[in-house]
Amino acid sequence: MNLIDIRNLSIELKTGAKPIFAVDRVNLTMKEGEVRGLVGESGSGKSLLAQAIVGVLDEKWRVDADRFHWRGNDLMRLSPAERKAIISKDVAMIFQEPMACLDPTTTIGEQLEEAVDVEQLTGFFWQKRQQRKQAAINLLHKVGIKQHEVCVKSFPxxxxxxxxxxxxxxxxxxxxxxxxxADEPTAAMESTNQGQIFRLLASLNQLKNMSILLISHDLENVTHWTNTITVMYSGQFVEAGTTEQIFNQPYHPYTRALVDSSPKANRMIPNKSRLMTLPGSIPILQHLPIGCRLGPRCPRAQKNCVDAPKIKNYHGHQVSCHFPLKDSYS
Incomplete structure (x- = not known):
């Protein structure tokens, strides 16, 4: 059974003039125990999509979808309170800026103890208090913080x-x-610490069967830890498939450019050579191109690209492009 099944999800920014679709008809499906990467440049809408799933977007954003199912439950038909009760129990998110998410007026120990699930606690209230403290210490040890005595008494x-x-x-x-x-969970860490956190997430997936949506702008790094990958560009769905399909045989010009910009995929080029890049930069929300938003930067763009492309499915390898690269691999 699919854990989460999202079809044609759009996130609209409410403005005084014309509404702006920061995320435009994106699909996302995950099975239980799956580790999926969500990849794209900064500004591609990855974090917005994640926040829409968790339900933490404020009132200036409007979320709409043809299908938004969580374990078979249609969340779009539930009230905000009912949706929050389901999601807050089963879904957790690691935000990109930890310093902005932690309470600056409360110690780390108090914040961790508050996060502990009450269902894990037994006995009288004084026993539960001690269990909370021990659970907080165990959590710190699990993420590699050994000197918990200092950490629990510290402020962020x-x-x-x-x-x-x-x-x-x-x-x-x-x-x-x-x-x-996990929204860029290792952005502020050194490479050795990054590997430790990724190994922790991998062990949680293998031992606890926890599904993980790993958000990153680094396609090469994500390929080491994921089963499947979804690629986004400027709020639009670009391509989805297994990690091997996306990295070895990408069908979309944008995914191809991401792969070509990776040193791992260009081991044969001479030292100090420039890696392949697309001209231009990702468009801002106020000036989004019509149709395929990659059009102004795409090397394969043609007249048809002023219309939004439909998703094509090649035995589970999905791509949203008028002129996919599939034929070039034949």
Whole structure:
């Protein structure tokens, strides 16, 4: 059974003039125990999509979808309170800026204890209090923080960004979610610490069967840890398939450009050579192109690209492009 099934989800920014679709008809499906990467440049709508799933977008955003199912339940037909009750129990998110998400007036220990699921606690209230403290310490150990005595007494501003990120991961794991959304979980960490966190997420997936949506702008890094990958560009769905399909035989020109910009995929080129890049930059929300939003930067763009392309399915490998690269691999 699909854990989450989203079809044609759009996120509209309410403005005084013409509405702006920051995310435009995006599809996302995940099975239980799956690790899926969500990849794209900064500004492609990855974090907005994740926040729409968790339900933390404010009133200036309007979310609409043809289908928004969580374990078979149609969330679009539920009230906001009912939707929040389901999602807050089963879904947790690691946000990109931990310092902005932690309470600056409360110690790390108090925030972790508050995040612990009450269903894990037994006995009288004084026993539950001690169990909360021990659960918070165990969570810190799980994310690689050994000196918990200092950490639990500290306020967020007294810790480094990397330590705050580990605390955020610990808080996300506190409720033992079925789906963990990790938005750039290692952005503030060194490479050695990044590997440790990714190995932790992989072990949670293997031992607890926890599904993980791993959001990143680094396609090469994501390929080491995911089963499947979804690629987005400027709020639009671009391509989806297995990790091997996306990295070895991408069908969309944008995905091809992401792969070509990876050193791993260009080991044969001479040292100090320039990697392949697309001209231009991702468009801003106020000036989004019509049709395929990659059109102004795409090397294969033609007249048809002023219309939004439909999704084509090649045995599970999905691509949204008028002129996919499929034929070039034949």
């Amino acid at each position: 501003h007294q810790l480094t960004d990397a330590l705050c990120q580990r605390v955020m991961i610990a808080m996300a794991l506190a409720r033992r979610p079925m789906l963990l959304i």
